[in-house]
Amino acid sequence: MNQLTVIEKELVPVYETSTGEKVVNGRELWEGLQSKSKFADWIKNRFADCEATENEDFETLSKNLENGGRTKEYIIQLDTAKEMAMLERNEIGKKVRKYFIAVEKKYKTPKSQAEILLGQAQILVNMERKQRENEKAIEDTNKRIDGIKDIVSLNPNDWRKDTARLLNKMAVAIGGYEHLRNIREESYKLLDERFGVSLSIRLTNKKKTMALNGVCKSKVDKLNKLDAIADDKKLIEGYISIIKEMCIRYGIDANSN
Incomplete structure (x- = not known):
C-alpha cells in the first residue's frame, strides 16, 4: 500500500x-x-x-x-x-x-492551462461535429420531402410503370429483389382490404371472359392482377394511393434511381 x-x-x-x-x-x-x-x-x-x-x-x-x-x-x-x-x-x-x-x-487538483485549452478545443470539435450531423439530417429530410412530393404526384397514365419501379425500390430497401414478390402481394392485399374486392376472383373472371371471346391461351395466361386493376378506374386510383403510402412507410425516395 x-x-x-x-x-x-x-x-x-x-x-x-x-x-x-x-x-x-x-x-x-x-x-x-x-x-x-x-x-x-x-x-x-x-x-x-x-x-x-x-x-x-x-x-x-x-x-x-x-x-x-x-x-x-x-x-x-x-x-x-x-x-x-x-x-x-x-x-x-x-x-x-x-x-x-x-x-x-x-483538494481537487486544478487543471493546467494546457488541459483547459484541450478541453475547450474538444468542446469546439464536438459542437462542429454536432452541427455537421444536424446539417446532414436536414439535408436527408429535405430529400425525403422532395421524394414524397414526387410520389404524391404520380402520373395516373403511367401508373403501371411507376408503381413497378417503386415496388422494386421497396424490395431493395428491405434487402433485395428476392423480396419483390412479397412486397407486390402486400400491395394487392391492401387494395383488396381497402376496397372490399378480390383481385384473384376478378383476374379469374377476366381470363374466363377472354377465353370465351376466343383470345389465344398464351395471351390469357399472361394476364395478372394489374390487368384486373386496369379494368376499374377507381381501383387504379386506389392502387396508386396504396403505393404512395407504402413508399412513405418504407422510406422510398422517388427521385433516386
Whole structure:
C-alpha cells in the first residue's frame, strides 16, 4: 500500500496516498458514523450494499496486534466511503457524506492551462461535429420531402410503370429483389382490404371472359392482377394511393434511381 498522509481530521480522518488518491480507514469510518453494528458485520454488509470491488474500491491490509494476533484493516476510496456514509440513512451519515464532499472539493487538483485549452478545443470539435450531423439530417429530410412530393404526384397514365419501379425500390430497401414478390402481394392485399374486392376472383373472371371471346391461351395466361386493376378506374386510383403510402412507410425516395 502507498504511504498514507493525513490531510483532514475533522469527522473522519482522510488520507492521501503517494499517488494523490483520497482514502479513509474502514474502522475509523465505522467509528465516525457511530454504527451500533459490530465492525466485521458492518464493513461486510456495506461493501455488499455498495457492490464494492477489492483492489478497486478498497484494499485490505493485515495488521499485527500487540498481543501477537492479527486483524484486517480496510483502506477505502473516498467515493466508496461517501456511499457507505449515505447508506447509514441517518443524520450522522448525511453529515459525514457532506464532509467527504467538502474534502473532495478542497483538494481537487486544478487543471493546467494546457488541459483547459484541450478541453475547450474538444468542446469546439464536438459542437462542429454536432452541427455537421444536424446539417446532414436536414439535408436527408429535405430529400425525403422532395421524394414524397414526387410520389404524391404520380402520373395516373403511367401508373403501371411507376408503381413497378417503386415496388422494386421497396424490395431493395428491405434487402433485395428476392423480396419483390412479397412486397407486390402486400400491395394487392391492401387494395383488396381497402376496397372490399378480390383481385384473384376478378383476374379469374377476366381470363374466363377472354377465353370465351376466343383470345389465344398464351395471351390469357399472361394476364395478372394489374390487368384486373386496369379494368376499374377507381381501383387504379386506389392502387396508386396504396403505393404512395407504402413508399412513405418504407422510406422510398422517388427521385433516386
